[in-house]
Amino acid sequence: MGGVRAQFATPVNIEMSLYSINFFAHFDEVVGHPADYRPHGYLFVATSEQHMNHLKANHERQRALGLKNVEFVTREEIVKTVPQLRADDIIGGTFCPTDGFVDPHSVMMGFMLSARERGARLWLDTEVVGIDVENGRVAGVETSRGRVETRAVVNASGAWASDVARMAGVDLPVVPLRRQLVPTEPFDQLPSRFPMVIDMSTGFHFRREGRRILLAWNDPEETPGFKTEFDPAFIEKILTRAASRVPCLEEAEVNTQRAWAGLYEMTPDHHAIIGEAPSVSGLFFANGFSGHGVMHSPATGRIVSELILQGEASLLDAKPLGVERFAEGRLLEETSVL
Numbered sequence: 001m002g003g004v005r006a007q008f009a010t011p012v013n014i015e016m017s018l019y020s021i022n023f024f025a026h027f028d029e030v031v032g033h034p035a036d037y038r039p040h041g042y043l044f045v046a047t048s049e050q051h052m053n054h055l056k057a058n059h060e061r062q063r064a065l066g067l068k069n070v071e072f073v074t075r076e077e078i079v080k081t082v083p084q085l086r087a088d089d090i091i092g093g094t095f096c097p098t099d100g101f102v103d104p105h106s107v108m109m110g111f112m113l114s115a116r117e118r119g120a121r122l123w124l125d126t127e128v129v130g131i132d133v134e135n136g137r138v139a140g141v142e143t144s145r146g147r148v149e150t151r152a153v154v155n156a157s158g159a160w161a162s163d164v165a166r167m168a169g170v171d172l173p174v175v176p177l178r179r180q181l182v183p184t185e186p187f188d189q190l191p192s193r194f195p196m197v198i199d200m201s202t203g204f205h206f207r208r209e210g211r212r213i214l215l216a217w218n219d220p221e222e223t224p225g226f227k228t229e230f231d232p233a234f235i236e237k238i239l240t241r242a243a244s245r246v247p248c249l250e251e252a253e254v255n256t257q258r259a260w261a262g263l264y265e266m267t268p269d270h271h272a273i274i275g276e277a278p279s280v281s282g283l284f285f286a287n288g289f290s291g292h293g294v295m296h297s298p299a300t301g302r303i304v305s306e307l308i309l310q311g312e313a314s315l316l317d318a319k320p321l322g323v324e325r326f327a328e329g330r331l332l333e334e335t336s337v338l
């Protein structure tokens with residue numbers, strides 16, 4: 001959508017530096033900042049009946065929730081879309097043309113500017129160093145710029161969420177997990193425009209990013225920790241998966257200087273934790289998005305603001321997302337973490 005204003009007027013799976021799955025938000029109003037939304041579509045490629053069953057279940061839920069344009073596609077249609085795929089084991093897939101990518105920095109700036117326009121004051125370069133709790137209620141926040149008296153605090157500190165929760169004496173099961181992305185050098189052997197392709201047999205997924213191809217894969221050997229350096233050994237691992245599904249990618253050049261790593265903020269069931277802390281009133285969590293946080297951000301903002309102002313969310317029933325689900329054994333299921 002480029003310089004056009006982003007409109008979340010139709011259900012879309014938005015995505016940024018790679019990734020999306022089944023969450024979509026349906027907002028009827030126009031949100032007023034560009035997000036560089038590029039609706040290139042998502043193409044899920046299945047190689048087993050188990051994958052197809054997963055896609056069927058997703059498809060049913062998506063349609064029930066209003067996303068009507070997800071289609072099943074045959075192997076032939078998949079190959080027509082991306083002829084460079086190795087397709088001998090592909091049995092089908094799904095395609096949604098309004099899935100796509102956004103620029104996460106623009107999304108963040110949009111939220112910040114909108115908040116400011118509505119009277120919020122933003123303190124940049126300010127660290128939260130303590131949360132004061134009195135009689136089971138939030139009373140204030142200690143920061144590197146001084147104390148703020150408040151009865152409501154939203155923990156939105158990403159991979160650092162459990163450290164911040166601990167300041168209020170609360171255990172929050174969110175751990176940092178490194179996630180690495182590898183762009184190729186300019187590569188012209190794939191179409192100039194094609195959807196993001198998700199190879200369900202390995203989890204390898206790729207898409208075009210300008211003249212380059214962005215390669216992504218969730219390494220199951222990765223271990224939790226605040227690791228943000230890129231591991232050069234990852235390149236061979238991901239290129240093996242890439243070349244297996246897209247043989248011409250064997251010829252792609254990769255510059256390690258362009259590869260990068262960041263932190264996912266993982267929960268035990270890979271679903272977000274949204275809601276008030278059971279033991280500290282006024283402490284709200286917007287945490288643990290497990291790699292889906294950009295997609296979930298419009299809905300999260302609305303849910304959390306409604307929880308604070310009205311005590312319940314109108315967008316969806318937020319209770320299943322509460323942190324108490326872990327203690328009560330009510331884990332949610334999410335098998336599609338890319």
Ligand SMILES: Cc1cc2nc3c(=O)[nH]c(=O)nc-3n(C[C@H](O)[C@H](O)[C@H](O)COP(=O)(O)OP(=O)(O)OC[C@H]3O[C@@H](n4cnc5c(N)ncnc54)[C@H](O)[C@@H]3O)c2cc1C
Binds near residue numbers: 015
């Ligand atoms: C490589 C990679 C690819 C990804 N791809 C996608 C994708 O395609 N789609 C998608 O939806 N999501 C994706 N994600 C996940 C997404 O980036 C996160 O889910 C999202 O950024 C979480 O947003 P957040 O605001 O909760 O946390 P963050 O964006 O991490 O922001 C938390 C902020 O809190 C600050 N903070 C921490 N502690 C303190 C403190 N004590 N005081 C003050 N500030 C503090 C941090 O400095 C940080 O600025 C990806 C992540 C990575 C690493």
